[in-house]
Each structure stands twice: as structure tokens, then as C-alpha cells.
Amino acid sequence: MVKKKFSYNPETLCYEHRRDSFGQRALRAGAWTLVSVAVGFGIMVAYTSLFATPRSHVLQRDISDREIALGMLRERVESSSRQLAIIENRDNNLYRTIFEADTIASSIREGGVGGVERYGKYSTLPGGALLRGVAQDIDKLTWRAYVQSKSFDDVSRLAYTKDRMVHCVPAIQPVSVQQLTRLSSPFGYRCDPFNHTAKMHTGMDFVGSYGTPIHATGDGLVVVASMSDGGYGRQVVIDHGFGYKTRYAHMSSISVTEGERVKRGQEVGKMGSTGRSTGTHLHYEVLVKNMPVNPALYFSDVSEEEYENMLANAQIQQMD
Structure with missing residues (x-):
């Protein structure tokens, strides 16, 4: 129930009932509405900060699962890189030495895999830093595997030539x-x-x-x-x-x-x-x-x- 307001009238020496204008009533109603909205928004923000919604909980779980999967993928890439390094070392110090071929420099094996802009697209994604690192590692591994494949092609040709040469170069007496x-x-x-x-x-x-x-x-x-x-x-x-x-x-x-x-x-x-x-x-x-x-x-x-x-x-x- 709205309380009635009275004001003292010195002319009549009596308290008279005071009525607000329409503008005053509208202003007062708007103020209460703004306060209510602000309080409601604050309550919603506090709730979502302290208590995750089912949708946000699912999204957060997906991000965590993807980060774990990316971490496992990175470990596998690093393991493959170590195995490839063993093959590269054997290629340089054994196969290419046997066939008297020049070794392949580390600068060629490592090579380049593109500039910063190549991986810029990962920056805006959840876990972007991890995604970028994995992408770079995969690109480096792919390049090294390509170089090693080409090296094996060279060694295969050298082996074929060496085999032919072994059979072709004069090596016995013409008369028994x-x-x-x-x-x-x-x-x-x-x-x-x-x-x-x-x-x-x-x-x-x-x-x-x-x-x-x-x-x-x-x-x-x-x-x-x-x-x-x-x-x-x-x-x-x-x-x-x-x-x-x-x-x-x-x-x-x-x-x-x-x-x-x-x-x-x-x-x-x-x-x-x-x-x-x-x-x-x-x-x-x-x-x-x-x-x-x-x-x-x-x-x-x-x-x-x-x-x-x-x-x-x-x-x-x-x-x-």
C-alpha cells in the first residue's frame, strides 16, 4: 500500500494531502527499474562465475580433453623425431660414407617451415599456443622425412651404380x-x-x-x-x-x-x-x-x- 504524503499549508494552518506529478512518478519508477536490472545482472554474473552452466562445463571439458590429446600427440611427434634422428645419423655416417657421398648438412635437414604468419591462425583458438607448437613440430618432422626420403633415393642409385660397377670393372685374368x-x-x-x-x-x-x-x-x-x-x-x-x-x-x-x-x-x-x-x-x-x-x-x-x-x-x- 502506497503511503500518503502530507505537507503543511501555512495559509490554511492545516496539513494537506500532497499529490506527485506524473513526471515525478515516472522518474521514480525508472530509477527503481534501473536499480532492479543492475542488481539482477550482478547476481547473474556472480552466479556464472561461481557456478558453471551445463553448456560452459561441457565446453571446458572439451577444451581440457583436446589439450590432453594435443599433449599426447606432441609426445608421439617428439618420439618420431628421435627415431628419425637415429636414421639420419646412420645415413650420414654409414650409408653415404660407404658410397663416398657427401653428408647432408643439418641446416638442410632442419630446413625452414614458413614464417610466423603461417601459424597465426592458431592464435585465436582455445589452446592456441599448444596447437601452434604441435603444428610446427609436425611440419619440421615432415620436412626432415622428405629430405631423408630423397637421401635414400640417392643412396639407392649409388648402390645400384656400385653394384653395376663391381660387375663391370675388369677384375679377373682373361686366361685361366x-x-x-x-x-x-x-x-x-x-x-x-x-x-x-x-x-x-x-x-x-x-x-x-x-x-x-x-x-x-x-x-x-x-x-x-x-x-x-x-x-x-x-x-x-x-x-x-x-x-x-x-x-x-x-x-x-x-x-x-x-x-x-x-x-x-x-x-x-x-x-x-x-x-x-x-x-x-x-x-x-x-x-x-x-x-x-x-x-x-x-x-x-x-x-x-x-x-x-x-x-x-x-x-x-x-x-x-
Whole structure:
């Protein structure tokens, strides 16, 4: 019940009932409304601060779960990074060393994964700092894995080349020890049997019986299989690749054709005495980048002792 208000009227010397104007009543009502709203808002803020709503509780729980999941993901990324570091170390210090390849610098393996703006989108998200860190770690790991994959491609190519080279480089005698009568003229200067002057002998002469099989000393491509216009007689030249060639001269017959691919140990012809020759033998040359080198350096199937015995038993006789 609204209390009535009275005021003293000095003219009538009586207390008279006072009535407020409409404006006064409206102002008073507005003031009470504002106070009520303010008090209600304050109560709501205090309640939501002290007591989470079901929706906010669910959201907070989701954020916590995601932070835990991101933490676990980061641990797995770090574990993978440590395992990759072991592989990188083995690649640099073992695989690339074996194949005589340059190691990959750390600056290349680590590389760059973009500027700050690349990860700016994570800043406004809940747990943005953690998200950004995980994203950076994943990008670094991805780059390192890419570099390592490329390195393994290089090592695979080197291994394939090395395997081919092992089979192609001259590595055996062209005449088996069992069928060899003797070594006649080694590599180096000697007296030419025809003009009796000092002349460089660019190969080695193997003496054996007429028709003794002659074998390719490495895998390769036959580039010459014909009668020589010079003094080599019937000859075969094999290109082994990697800068290596071998020549087999003075043969009685040829067992291969030009353009044919041969394997180490395959017969390429028979021993004879065609061309500029004084007797049955094989003149054998090894050329590296078209320059003759000592064939004895490429006899992996002959021990040092066996080679010394061959030289000791050699009868230095100029055959070509």
C-alpha cells in the first residue's frame, strides 16, 4: 500500500494531502527499474562465475580433453623425431660414407617451415599456443622425412651404380691360370721384337696353347669384334662403362659380335697369333679413359703371391 504524503499549508494552518506529478512518478519508477536490472545482472554474473552452466562445463571439458590429446600427440611427434634422428645419423655416417657421398648438412635437414604468419591462425583458438607448437613440430618432422626420403633415393642409385660397377670393372685374368703356359711380356717398356727398339708395351702377353679360351674380364658391351687394320689381328674390345675398356688381340677366332652384351667370364674368342705377332698368345689391355694402364692392377682373382710367381716364371719374350 502506497503511503500518503502530507505537507503543511501555512495559509490554511492545516496539513494537506500532497499529490506527485506524473513526471515525478515516472522518474521514480525508472530509477527503481534501473536499480532492479543492475542488481539482477550482478547476481547473474556472480552466479556464472561461481557456478558453471551445463553448456560452459561441457565446453571446458572439451577444451581440457583436446589439450590432453594435443599433449599426447606432441609426445608421439617428439618420439618420431628421435627415431628419425637415429636414421639420419646412420645415413650420414654409414650409408653415404660407404658410397663416398657427401653428408647432408643439418641446416638442410632442419630446413625452414614458413614464417610466423603461417601459424597465426592458431592464435585465436582455445589452446592456441599448444596447437601452434604441435603444428610446427609436425611440419619440421615432415620436412626432415622428405629430405631423408630423397637421401635414400640417392643412396639407392649409388648402390645400384656400385653394384653395376663391381660387375663391370675388369677384375679377373682373361686366361685361366690352369690353361696359362706362362706370362710373356708384362706392362711397360721393352724391346720391340720387330724393330728392336725400346717401345712401350701397353698390355700383357699371356702364352697358351692355340685355341685356348679367352674370357671377358668384366660385364660390358662389345664395341669391336673384327680383324684389326693395324697389328692387333683378330681383336675384341669391350666397353665396360665407368671409363673402362679392355682389348683382347691376336685371337684365332672371335666368339662374340659387335653390339653384344657380355658377362664376366664369358668366352669372347680363342687364343691365336693373328696380326703383328711372333707366336700364339693373347695381348690383353686395360684402358681407363682410353689410356692404357697395367692390367695386373685388375687381377682380383690372382693373389699377390701367385702374381709374383707368374713374373718369376715368365720368360721375357717379345710376342708382339
